[in-house]
Amino acid sequence: MVVEPLPEAFATMDAEVRELLDDRSVVLDAHTHLGVDEDGQALELDRLLGFLDQVDSGARACVFALHDPDRRPSYRTPNDRVLAWAAAAEGRLYPFCRLDPADDPITEGKRCLALGARGIKLHPRAQAFGFDTPAARAIFELARDGGVPILIHAGRGMPPMDALADLAQRFPEVALVLAHGAIADQAMFATRLAGHPAVVYDTSIFSPFDLIELFARVPAERIVFASDVPYGRPIAGLFATLRVAAYAGLDGPERALVAGATMDALLAGRPPAEATAPRVPAVRVVNGRLARAGAYLMMAFGAAMGSGPPPDAARVMPMVALARAVCRDPDPGAAGPALERLDGLLAAAEGLAAQGSDRALAAIGLVMAAGVIAATDQSR
């Protein structure tokens, strides 16, 4: 096994994923990376396949390079590595080519599409570019002519992204995947691209509230599961995605669209299923006990992000302790079972964190899962 085994505490999440997923569902992670990043993250083929196996032995993924130190010129070397890894993965990986609009993107894009690339990845923060440019338009033309989707970072670190919405409206035939639930400008995209036939939002998001709100702002048929591994984990991402989808009232076949069928259609050049009205109401009932616990868990996650990688347990765990204090409620009311489950996950997170920094990431995975449960429990 090339992947560290899942901590015991993940068993209940794993069981819930099985319950929410139909046996025949396609699982397709829309956002994964291979290679090396300047920030120290790295992922190799065997480990990526191992993480996908934790979800399902048939799970597939779209894959692209990181902010690789070998990216010049034109991302050619990382793109070639991704193409070779995908070729070795027996059909489980769809390679996307990463392009830098300032570094001969069209030559490189054409070269990769001819070699079998199935999509294009753009990172406007890492490559520091805007969308109101001839190069960005040329990349959309390339995607249109090649019939491939473009996945674009729309998460942390971005200025307002109206220019991308303008460009998407000019190219309605180009399937567009807005990464990280488009949290950089979620309301703007949801409003301005409401009529776009092929824009989808990926679910690699750290706040469960952003994920819930996504189901309140855009059609369920426009939401696709993604983990952003190595920054996230497919099993944890799918748990959060399916749990929020169930909270939003999606039935089994609708959850299967989110888990992979919608992304599978886009990759095959088919339109996504017809859009329906967003499922989650704008104003929602929350349980105060769970809201308190959830707030501390978001603070714990913020402390992990601010101190890592790897996360500093000394900064994270005091917030986890406060969340556990909320769980210790002699009169929990309807939140009782959820608080008990949270406490079990958080106790396991404390145990893992105490084992040292190489287990801290798994501990944070449990903290995030607990946050998802706190945000989506519906017992009244």
Ligand SMILES: [Zn+2]
């Ligand atoms: Zn990413």
